[in-house]
Amino acid sequence: xxGVSQDPRHxxxxxxxxVTFRCDPISEHNRLYWYRQTLGQGPxxxxxxQNEAQLEKSRLLSDRFSAERPKGSFSTLEIQRTEQGDSxxxxxxxxxxxxxxxxxxxxxxxxx
Amino acid sequence: GQQLNQSPQSMFIQEGEDxxxxxxxxxxxxxxxxxxxxxxxxPVLLIALYKAGELTSNGRLTAQFGITRKDSFLNISASIPSxxxxxxxxxxxxxxxxxxxxGKGITLSVRP
Numbered sequence: 590x591x592g593v594s595q596d597p598r599h600x601x602x603x604x605x606x607x608v609t610f611r612c613d614p615i616s617e618h619n620r621l622y623w624y625r626q627t628l629g630q631g632p633x634x635x636x637x638x639q640n641e642a643q644l645e646k647s648r649l650l651s652d653r654f655s656a657e658r659p660k661g662s663f664s665t666l667e668i669q670r671t672e673q674g675d676s677x678x679x680x681x682x683x684x685x686x687x688x689x690x691x692x693x694x695x696x697x698x699x700x701x
Numbered sequence: 702g703q704q705l706n707q708s709p710q711s712m713f714i715q716e717g718e719d720x721x722x723x724x725x726x727x728x729x730x731x732x733x734x735x736x737x738x739x740x741x742x743x744p745v746l747l748i749a750l751y752k753a754g755e756l757t758s759n760g761r762l763t764a765q766f767g768i769t770r771k772d773s774f775l776n777i778s779a780s781i782p783s784x785x786x787x788x789x790x791x792x793x794x795x796x797x798x799x800x801x802x803x804g805k806g807i808t809l810s811v812r813p
Contacts (some may be wrong), residue, residue, distance in 0.1 A: 624802065629710075630804025631789050632744065645799055656714075674748070680743050687793075690801060692743030 591615060593693035595681050599625065601699045602671055610696045614683030622666050622690060623656055626682040632692075638664060639694045648683050671700045705790055705804035713810045714780055722807050723774040724790030733766050733773040734791040734801070744789060744803075748775070810812050 591609050594613045614621050618641050623633035636655070640661040650656075650683045653671075658664040670676055678697050682690040706725045714720050724733070732751055736744035747757050750766035750773060757764055763776045777784055787806040794802050 620799070624801075629805065631705075631791070631806050632801070634800035634802070638800045647800075668731075683741075687799070689746055689749060691746070694741070695743050697741070 593681055593683050593691055595670050595679075595693040595696050597696055599697045599699075601701065604671055604673060605644075606671055607667065607669045608671060608698065609665055610681075610698075611681055612664045612666070612681030612683075612693060613639075614662070614664070614681070615685075616692075618683035618685050620684045620686065621658055621665070622682040622684075623666050624682065624692075625681060626678040626680055626695070627676075629630055635679075642686070652673045664667045668698075671698075703717075705792065705802060707785045707788075707790060707804035708802045709807065710805070711808045711810065712734040713812065715764055716780055716781055716782060716811050716813050719775055719778045720809065722788055722809075723747070723772060724745050725772040725778040726792070726803050727771065729793075731770065732793050733764075735762075735764050735773070736789045736791060738787045738789065739785075739792055745809065747788075777809075779807050780809075785809060785811050 596611045603621045621638045623635040626632045636656050638658040656666045678695045680695045681693045684690045735747045738744040748764040753775045754768045756765040761778045789803045789806045791801040791803045
């Protein structure tokens, strides 16, 4: 399968713990995006990379959130000191240039 | 901020029926996208519209980009049980060719 992959698919953690998610985009896609989705809502933009450069960050991305794409391929999203409000589906998408974004299956985070 | 309006929140139809859903905004957009999301998965692109007035089909799906550039509709003909899911419209916010802004989605149920 050559689509966007995300790992893990599910993560349950206790409040205060740190978590890290990984996204592998479609090969050769230079753009990578992170979104967050809560129940009953559409995905909300968090951040965007073009190659290894993080070009845009949403105000939703608090200081506890950090994303990297060190070699312009896979990306990680880390949440430090998780809070119950961080519980959501974290979606990754990739695209070639400004064209169609293809989404991965998401990582569902539950913070207890 | 820029907001996309999708209503109703849920639709219930009989297998074989056609269904139409629309997406409206008070702002003008140059690209309208329709995604479908199934439980536990990421959104999948159904149709992308790039030109006002454009009518595009993808199998039993047809979508139109409103002439005012403030709305779009998606029509599903001869519905089948696997059409069940959440249908989102999405746009690129003005001035941004990166992130997508999504509506809240319409949950479609198909009765066999």
